Amino acid sequence: MKIVVPVKVVPDTAATLKVEDGRVTWGDAPLVLNPWDEFAVEAALQTVEQHGGTVTVISMGDESALEAIRKALAMGAKEAVRIYDDALAGADVRVTAQVLAAAVRKMGDVDMVFFGRQAVDGDTGLTPMYTARALGWPFVGLVSAFTEMDPAGRTFAAERSVGEAKQTIQAPMPAVVTIAKEFAEPRYPSFMGIRKASRAKVPVWSLADLGLDAPAAKVRWPEITMPPKREVKVEFIEGATPREIAEKLVDKLIEAKVL
Amino acid sequence: MSKIAVYVDHFGGKAAAASWEALTAAQTLAQGLGGEVVAVVLGQGVDALAQEAAARGPKAVLVADDPALAEYVPDAYADTLVALTPAHDIAVWVFPTTMRGRELAGLTAAGLDVGALPDVTDLAVEDGKIVAIRPVYAGKLLAKVETEPPAVVTTRVRAFPAAEAGEATAEIVSVPAQVSDTAQAVKSLGFSQAAGGVSLTEASIIVSGGRGVANTDKVPGDEKEKAQKGFEMLGELARLLGGALGASRAAVDAGYISYDHQVGQTGKVVSPDLYIACGISGAIQHLAGMRTSKVIVAINTDPEAPIFKVARYGVVADLWDVVPELIQVVKERGLAKEQA
Ligand SMILES: Cc1cc2nc3c(=O)[nH]c(=O)nc-3n(C[C@H](O)[C@H](O)[C@H](O)COP(=O)(O)OP(=O)(O)OC[C@H]3O[C@@H](n4cnc5c(N)ncnc54)[C@H](O)[C@@H]3O)c2cc1C
Numbered sequence: 001m002k003i004v005v006p007v008k009v010v011p012d013t014a015a016t017l018k019v020e021d022g023r024v025t026w027g028d029a030p031l032v033l034n035p036w037d038e039f040a041v042e043a044a045l046q047t048v049e050q051h052g053g054t055v056t057v058i059s060m061g062d063e064s065a066l067e068a069i070r071k072a073l074a075m076g077a078k079e080a081v082r083i084y085d086d087a088l089a090g091a092d093v094r095v096t097a098q099v100l101a102a103a104v105r106k107m108g109d110v111d112m113v114f115f116g117r118q119a120v121d122g123d124t125g126l127t128p129m130y131t132a133r134a135l136g137w138p139f140v141g142l143v144s145a146f147t148e149m150d151p152a153g154r155t156f157a158a159e160r161s162v163g164e165a166k167q168t169i170q171a172p173m174p175a176v177v178t179i180a181k182e183f184a185e186p187r188y189p190s191f192m193g194i195r196k197a198s199r200a201k202v203p204v205w206s207l208a209d210l211g212l213d214a215p216a217a218k219v220r221w222p223e224i225t226m227p228p229k230r231e232v233k234v235e236f237i238e239g240a241t242p243r244e245i246a247e248k249l250v251d252k253l254i255e256a257k258v259l
Numbered sequence: 260m261s262k263i264a265v266y267v268d269h270f271g272g273k274a275a276a277a278s279w280e281a282l283t284a285a286q287t288l289a290q291g292l293g294g295e296v297v298a299v300v301l302g303q304g305v306d307a308l309a310q311e312a313a314a315r316g317p318k319a320v321l322v323a324d325d326p327a328l329a330e331y332v333p334d335a336y337a338d339t340l341v342a343l344t345p346a347h348d349i350a351v352w353v354f355p356t357t358m359r360g361r362e363l364a365g366l367t368a369a370g371l372d373v374g375a376l377p378d379v380t381d382l383a384v385e386d387g388k389i390v391a392i393r394p395v396y397a398g399k400l401l402a403k404v405e406t407e408p409p410a411v412v413t414t415r416v417r418a419f420p421a422a423e424a425g426e427a428t429a430e431i432v433s434v435p436a437q438v439s440d441t442a443q444a445v446k447s448l449g450f451s452q453a454a455g456g457v458s459l460t461e462a463s464i465i466v467s468g469g470r471g472v473a474n475t476d477k478v479p480g481d482e483k484e485k486a487q488k489g490f491e492m493l494g495e496l497a498r499l500l501g502g503a504l505g506a507s508r509a510a511v512d513a514g515y516i517s518y519d520h521q522v523g524q525t526g527k528v529v530s531p532d533l534y535i536a537c538g539i540s541g542a543i544q545h546l547a548g549m550r551t552s553k554v555i556v557a558i559n560t561d562p563e564a565p566i567f568k569v570a571r572y573g574v575v576a577d578l579w580d581v582v583p584e585l586i587q588v589v590k591e592r593g594l595a596k597e598q599a
């Protein structure tokens with residue numbers, strides 16, 4: 001099987017974020033592979049371990065994207081491509097998806113694309129659906145397990161979450177899926193994996209390589225702001241006994257109209 | 260007249276309450292852009308749901324009641340929504356940001372080749388543009404985003420007031436299902452119902468437990484058995500209050516409780532009226548999922564725990580002492596919404 005995993009680099013979730021002139025900065029906090037994408041890489045690796053094939057990661061972004069790519073390579077992905085073009089500054093989700101879809105087409109013979117659920121910077125979670133439609137492939141979201149994987153028969157079935165329940169969906173290949181956290185804990189890269197990844201040469205494709213004209217974004221992000229500081233000052237509830245504490249707390253919650 | 264269409268999300272005919280919140284947001288857009296609001300219901304045997312939608316103030320309810328839509332399949336549903344768009348002159352689609360709402364929004368926006376503003380908490384129309392506010396970086400920051408219609412918007416659950424139910428005056432219009440060959444090849448093989456109860460993202464009260472839930476000498480057994488008893492206790496309080504049970508990632512990772520209860524950056528983002536955090540330290544990734552709750556109560560033995568920085572009320576005590584008493588007080592004062 002040939003599985004492609006699009007990955008994104010994001011600031012560490014513990015980074016202290018600041019806003020300057022309507023843009024985000026995170027000082028020298030590290031950049032990491034988007035946590036949701038780790039699950040997608042893990043799921044792709046497990047799938048080729050069982051059914052044979054290769055995992056290729058792609059990331060659209062400047063050189064910082066190599067942080068994410070190298071982590072995925074260290075985990076065990078075989079190949080990687082970075083997509084970069086000056087004309088992609090200001091790309092929205094729709095443009096990103098068109099670019100990722102063009103890259104998947106250029107690779108040829110791709111059976112499945114495994115996405116993360118969302119990127120923890122923009123929290124958009126729409127790139128996978130846009131990409132599925134750009135490719136004209138079926139979409140199955142939030143997969144927690146594959147109950148069937150039959151590359152020769154060109155079909156698979158997946159268990160996935162719809163909130164109230166788990167749904168099992170069967171679909172033909174090629175297809176686009178997103179991987180949920182329940183799928184499996186992502187593996188730690190081995191020492192060998194890290195060494196290999198650090199030496200890997202990652203090819204860069206431009207829009208011209210993909211045969212695309214610079215697509216225009218439809219969604220703009222004019223400004224990012226800090227949310228208004230919430231004026232909460234904690235009031236400690238004390239009492240001689242747990243019973244007294246519980247009574248006082250309930251009084252307070254009734255007063256605050258939440259009980 | 261062009262239309263603002265709201266997708267009424269449902270599971271087996273039961274509406275997601277967030278759909279009625281999306282209707283409120285759609286009315287704002289209709290006022291700003293001109294046009295009227297319609298609700299859209301897809302499925303099979305969804306008459307009752309269409310009536311329910313008709314009572315929430317839209318001009319019309321478009322209903323595709325069709326065997327091809329009997330089981331929810333994202334591609335089939337999205338194809339139908341895309342096909343409805345030109346046929347009914349729909350300028351903007353509004354979806355509630357439920358799991359289905361989000362995926363349908365993405366597929367529909369892509370199918371129409373328009374921009375999408377996902378998970379918005381505020382909306383306005385300025386010079387014919389749709390301008391929205393949405394939380395990014397797990398709610399640590401707010402982004403202003405904008406696009407011109409035609410467009411797709413999804414509303415964050417509990418960010419807009421629900422459109423109130425009144426008389427069902429809206430016209431009910433039957434519309435066709437449209438399922439492409441690609442979507443027809445995708446089959447739903449069935450659902451396994453998850454544990455019932457109130458949905459975490461829609462709950463107005465959440466009782467949450469962390470690693471501290473397993474830390475007690477009051478009950479016998481190993482760590483897991485203790486944790487299980489502890490979460491039973493928190494679950495009872497949640498049920499009594501008509502709320503839902505949440506958890507920290509540490510509790511989920513330790514196997515105390517299943518992942519669908521996880522609140523936080525890699526779990527669910529919630530915004531209830533009342534969030535009671537028991538034995539949760541308040542790591543930044545946990546706060547990311549619950550910091551916009553209206554009133555936060557923290558019960559923790561450590562007075563230095565960061566959770567107290569976002570809490571309105573703090574209790575420095577053992578949760579195993581306080582929670583049983585809370586359950587008692589709630590019962591005795593007749594505050595229980597449900598008999599546990
Ligand atoms: C990429 C990434 C994503 C993450 N996503 C999430 C996420 O989505 N959600 C999430 O929650 N975390 C997430 N985390 C993990 C997060 O950093 C913390 O590790 C986690 O939230 C800690 O859970 P906790 O508060 O239950 O445990 P701890 O930090 O161990 O806190 C336990 C608390 O219980 C108190 N306690 C102990 N015994 C008692 C008792 N008997 N009574 C009362 N209090 C007691 C202690 O004082 C302590 O404060 C993520 C981390 C990373 C790196």
Ligand SMILES: Nc1ncnc2c1ncn2[C@@H]1O[C@H](COP(=O)(O)O)[C@@H](O)[C@H]1O
Nearest residue numbers: 006007059060116118119124125126127
């Ligand atoms: N620039 C990018 N390059 C490669 N993959 C991406 C990029 N942006 C988003 N993705 C993928 O799309 C998923 C959803 O991202 P988003 O829609 O931005 O929340 C991520 O988890 C990644 O798998």
